Amino acid sequence: MNPWTPPVPPAPDRPMPDDVRTASQLWWGAITLGVVRLFAGMWTRFEHRHTIARNVYGQLRTQDPQTPLATYELMVTVLIVMGIVFGLALAAAGLGVAHQLRRGKPWARMLFDIAAIVLVIGGVNSMFGLGAISGTGEMVAGAAAILQAVLAAGAVFLCHRTESNAYFAGNGNRLPR
Template sequence: MTTPSPQDPQDQQQQPTSQDSAQQQDPQLQYPAQPQYPQPQYPAQQPYPQAPPVPPKPQPPVDVVTAFQLLCGVAGLAVVNLIATLAVAIGDRASFADQLVRDIRAQDEAVEITRSTAEGLLLIGFGLTAVLGLVLIGVYLLFAFKMRAGRNWARMVVTMIAVMMVFVAIPTVFGLGAAGGAAAVVAGGAGILQAVLAVGAVILMHRADSNRYFLPGLQAK
């Protein structure tokens, strides 16, 4: 019995496989080459349009900032003036109540109103006056903030209010000590200081740097 002798590795490499020999014997068994399909050409993606850069918000000049601080001082003095005025009115509510009773009876004698009822009506009126005064002070502060933000219409409104304060304060300057009581003196002094601060704020708001801030068209000139 003969044992198979191991074949030389070179002989194994030289021996063709059955598939290769079959392809060499029959050319029809060769597989055709795969066709090359054209790759689709996509158009280049256009970049999205970018929004124009937002210009930085101009900072208010020193004069405008100082004017805003003065206007805040005017609002604070307005609160002091309101409290002092209400204190004067409440302290003298007895005479106001008597005057209210006389006025009502003069208009219609059939209407009966007591002094206590008149005082109650006056207290309600004082409360409504306080609420209305605080609302007006808040609106004034809103105008001041808009002025600092560069709104020219707010500057004009604040200027007109300052002119009104000056006209109201002129009689107080000459009759500051006419009314008795510390509350009346405080109210008169607060009104005068309001007018002074308001005038200072108006002057600062209408200087050259301030005009360029409120009217940007002047910067090119």
């Protein structure tokens, strides 16, 4: 039988540096822009769902000639809805990680570092692909991607400053040097 041990009082909270607070706010902005980007991109796909369905129908007609075009249109619409649901779930998870970032969790900072790399690559890709935009939805999605990359890069910079490093290391977690 294990003897009972009294609970350990929590360690005194270290004040959150302004850089971490600002970085968290920048991540909230980047996630919000991600939702704008999601809806703009899905709206564009929804507008072109008939063309997408015809392309899929043309490619798969030899394999399954009995399936009507309406089935492919329904499939494209369902995939668009599933994309929106998955994107909103990813945004909610991102907000949860942003909350953990404010609490000084190094793993949250690491996840956002990786996400920032992906967002910056996507923002650069959108910046150089702006000449190929053919609609308002694509333009909004491209602008959101660029702004999202800028906010993410700024947040990563703020999370790696001296005060921020001390805040993340102060939770008893060792960070590599």
